[in-house]
Amino acid sequence: MQCAYCTEKAVMNTPPRCKNHFVELFEKTAHETIKEFNLIQEGQTLCVAASGGKDSLALLEVLHTQYPVEALCVDEGIAGYRDTSIRDLQAYCTEKSIPLRIVSFADLGSKSLDELNPTHPCSTCGVLRRKALLQYSTKYDLIATGHNLDDEAQTILMNILRNQRQLLSRIGPKTPAQQGIAARIKPFYLIPEKEIRAYCLLKQITTNFSECPNVVKSFRWRVGEELNELERKQPGTKKNIVTAFLNKHYVREEHKRCEQHFCRRCGMPASNELCRACTLITIGS
Ligand code: SF4
Ligand SMILES: [Zn+2]
Ligand SMILES: [Zn+2]
Structure with missing residues (x-):
């Protein structure tokens, strides 16, 4: 062709x-x-949430030629997986002269994910990762993540299937800044995962394409598999889910309604007195 x-x-x-x-x-x-959703304004400081996986390395590759970026990595402590991706990230950042900071769950006062060994590793991991990213990115205006079209379609469906209305506030290409917490942006919001994979291969970006060993235990993985099947039978399904949601002002209304409470202990967004991360850390210690 x-x-x-x-x-x-x-x-x-x-x-x-x-x-x-x-x-x-x-x-x-x-x-x-970035332009359409006004994700980055002139003079704003920008940090990329980077793991060394394909999405975050592709994001660094796309952004670093246009903006002064720094990279922030959260090491969850998943032996045999995260250590490999961190090596790829360190090599990439050294080659491109991108400042890199690595923080771990221990920096939050928690055990590593392997030590915690929770029944649902992805829920615990997600809560602590998010906290680490928010906590260590306060000196920036923006934190960019490698979330792609597949991730977003999965998140929307997961929230609907579980009726988790409060999480809808994290949907959309930009989550506004609040109380000293950086705004979060998703420049790959409309790009399918398979294109990110192809981009890394064609640009010869060194990254291990293997997935976290815990991923198969997650609800997200099951939803992702179903979505791939739907996409195969009816191409365009993922994009339709995301754009249909984007057009709903419901999401904007949820933004206003949600995340207006803050954790008593750490000051991060919370739906109860303590945020989920502080609750987990208290139980796990
Ligand atoms: S797959 Fe689950 S455990 Fe592994 S890094 Fe992602 S959220 Fe964490
Ligand atoms: Zn051509
Ligand atoms: Zn907290």
């Missing part, structure tokens, strides 16, 4: 694109998302 924009051979379809045009359009989509 030939590229729709030149005479080169296509490496991706819908629409057919050669290597150069794929990379060009990928980066253009991310930058247009």
Whole structure:
């Protein structure tokens, strides 16, 4: 198949694109998302939540040529997995001269995820990761994450299936700043996961594509599998879920309604007196 924009051979379809045009359009989509949703304003300081996986390395690659970025990594303590990805991240940041800070669950006063060994590792991990990211990014205006179209479609569906209305406030390309906590932005919001994988391969970014060993225990994984099946039978499903939601002013209303309480102990957004992270740390210690 030939590229729709030149005479080169296509490496991706819908629409057919050669290597150069794929990379060009990928980066253009991310930058247009930034513009359309006004994710980054001039002079704002920016930190990328980076793990060394494909999404965060692709995000650093797209952003670092246009903005002065720093990287913040949370080491959950997952032996045989996170240590490998952190090595890829350190190598990448050294090569591109990007300042990198690594924090661990111990910095929050918690045991590592392996030591905690919870029944539902992803729920515990998610709560503590989020806390670490928010807590250590307060000196920046913005924290950019590698969340992609697949992640967002999964999150929307998970929240609907579990009727977790309060989590809807985290949906959308931007979560506003509040009480000294950096605003969170998702420049890959409209980019499918498979395109991020292809981008890393074509740009020869060194990253281990393997997934966390805990992922198969998560609800997100099951929802993701179902969504992939739906997407296979009906292409465009994931994008339709995300754009349908984006258009709902319901999400904006939820933003106003939710996250207006703050944890008594650490000051992070909370729905009870203590945030979920402080509750977990108290129980786990
Ligand atoms: S798959 Fe689960 S345990 Fe592994 S890094 Fe992601 S949230 Fe944490
Ligand atoms: Zn081309
Ligand atoms: Zn707290």
